[in-house]
Amino acid sequence: MKQAAIVGGTGYGAIELIRLLHSHSEIELVNIYSHSQHETAISSVYPHLKNIENTTLDSLDIAALTKNVDIVFFATPAGIAKEFIPKIGNGIQCIDLSGDLRLSSRDAYKNWYKAEAADQSLLDVAVYGLSEINRQKIKEATILSNPGCFPTAALLGLIPALQNEYIHTEGIVIDGKTGISGAGKTPSARTHFPETNDNITAYKIGQHQHIPEIDQYLSEHCSTTVHATLTTHLVPMTRGIICTMYGKVNGYYTTEKILSDYQHFYEGNQFVRVLDAGEFPTTKGVYGSNFCDIGLHVDSRTNQLIIVSAIDNLMKGAAGQAIQNVNIMNGWNENNGLKHIPIYP
Ligand SMILES: NC(=O)C1=CN([C@@H]2O[C@H](COP(=O)(O)OP(=O)(O)OC[C@H]3O[C@@H](n4cnc5c(N)ncnc54)[C@H](OP(=O)(O)O)[C@@H]3O)[C@@H](O)[C@H]2O)C=CC1
Numbered sequence: 001m002k003q004a005a006i007v008g009g010t011g012y013g014a015i016e017l018i019r020l021l022h023s024h025s026e027i028e029l030v031n032i033y034s035h036s037q038h039e040t041a042i043s044s045v046y047p048h049l050k051n052i053e054n055t056t057l058d059s060l061d062i063a064a065l066t067k068n069v070d071i072v073f074f075a076t077p078a079g080i081a082k083e084f085i086p087k088i089g090n091g092i093q094c095i096d097l098s099g100d101l102r103l104s105s106r107d108a109y110k111n112w113y114k115a116e117a118a119d120q121s122l123l124d125v126a127v128y129g130l131s132e133i134n135r136q137k138i139k140e141a142t143i144l145s146n147p148g149c150f151p152t153a154a155l156l157g158l159i160p161a162l163q164n165e166y167i168h169t170e171g172i173v174i175d176g177k178t179g180i181s182g183a184g185k186t187p188s189a190r191t192h193f194p195e196t197n198d199n200i201t202a203y204k205i206g207q208h209q210h211i212p213e214i215d216q217y218l219s220e221h222c223s224t225t226v227h228a229t230l231t232t233h234l235v236p237m238t239r240g241i242i243c244t245m246y247g248k249v250n251g252y253y254t255t256e257k258i259l260s261d262y263q264h265f266y267e268g269n270q271f272v273r274v275l276d277a278g279e280f281p282t283t284k285g286v287y288g289s290n291f292c293d294i295g296l297h298v299d300s301r302t303n304q305l306i307i308v309s310a311i312d313n314l315m316k317g318a319a320g321q322a323i324q325n326v327n328i329m330n331g332w333n334e335n336n337g338l339k340h341i342p343i344y345p
């Protein structure tokens with residue numbers, strides 16, 4: 001068994017990691033670190049964990065952590081992991097759920113996150129954990145940068161179309177919608193119930209921190225610079241992300257031809273389900289699971305390829321993909337801790 005710790009222990013990402021690690025056969029969760037609450041059991045903060053996970057919350061102690069654990073998950077806001085990971089060393093596997101290590105350009109991080117970027121030496125060794133696309137590099141990783149939630153849905157939906165040159169690289173539009181748990185556990189004026197109930201809001205237009213992440217990895221995967229338009233919307237549901245994406249078709253292709261190539265592209269990848277012609281994903285269809293469901297359609301009237309991609313933001317968009325990546329890093333079965341059927345209805 002490998003021993004693991006979670007930093008940011010009382011946040012939503014951490015709680016989801018705890019749920020998944022409970023059924024992981026190779027990892028024992030030994031420390032849950034919290035900067036806000038100490039000497040209290042996690043099950044007192046979250047009563048749904050009563051008699052299941054009673055670990056006492058501790059304040060982060062790097063020296064003790066370095067001796068005790070093999071794997072550390074940072075489920076913390078941007079700005080934390082980049083400061084602590086360089087102090088850990090010892091070959092300990094560090095998985096960062098935040099955006100600290102995702103952008104290769106330090107200037108881009110400064111522009112979009114409004115803070116100093118991680119040291120270049122840390123960015124150089126961090127591996128981007130889009131599991132299905134970057135599996136070979138993830139196998140060798142010690143420092144793992146887990147993708148953002150919208151980038152996970154958007155990149156898995158768009159990369160096959162761009163790599164096969166089914167769509168032009170210019171004019172790609174990503175219309176993204178997310179449940180409110182994506183904003184974390186601390187309520188704000190934007191996520192407060194009266195603002196979100198019975199309401200849909202577009203937010204961070206032209207300013208979303210996932211824009212440079214999507215551009216960077218789309219560009220890497222089609223060897224030309226891509227600038228996609230992302231607009232994110234907050235919708236009144238707890239979990240789920242759905243991205244409806246549009247790209248101008250580059251030639252003449254049928255829905256069936258592109259779908260069959262997507263099915264081939266993701267063959268052997270148990271967590272990406274490419275749907276049949278006429279079927280489209282829903283957030284409920286992936287709720288509580290690590291699946292990314294993809295459906296698509298060629299609109300011959302407008303010559304647009306319409307791709308729809310759905311994930312659970314806390315699962316494939318965060319904790320689920322983090323566990324999938326740890327499984328890849330350690331040569332374990334990729335679905336260890338992740339065998340959940342979506343919760344339906
Ligand atoms: N929610 C989602 O769907 C997704 C989240 N992410 C990313 O994962 C990370 C965690 O997200 P999420 O769990 O939703 O966020 P939350 O806000 O729910 O949790 C983050 C936790 O980090 C800890 N924390 C807060 N401030 C500090 C600080 N200054 N120093 C140390 N720890 C701090 C707190 O826990 P404590 O007080 O116990 O230490 C807090 O609860 C974020 O970077 C987020 O952007 C990525 C993809 C999807």
Ligand SMILES: CC(=O)N[C@@H](CCC(=O)OP(=O)(O)O)C(=O)O
Nearest residue numbers: 097098099148149178180182183
């Ligand atoms: C609803 C909501 O506010 N969602 C967040 C998701 C951010 C996230 O989880 O990703 P990072 O790790 O890149 O910050 C947002 O759109 O910014």
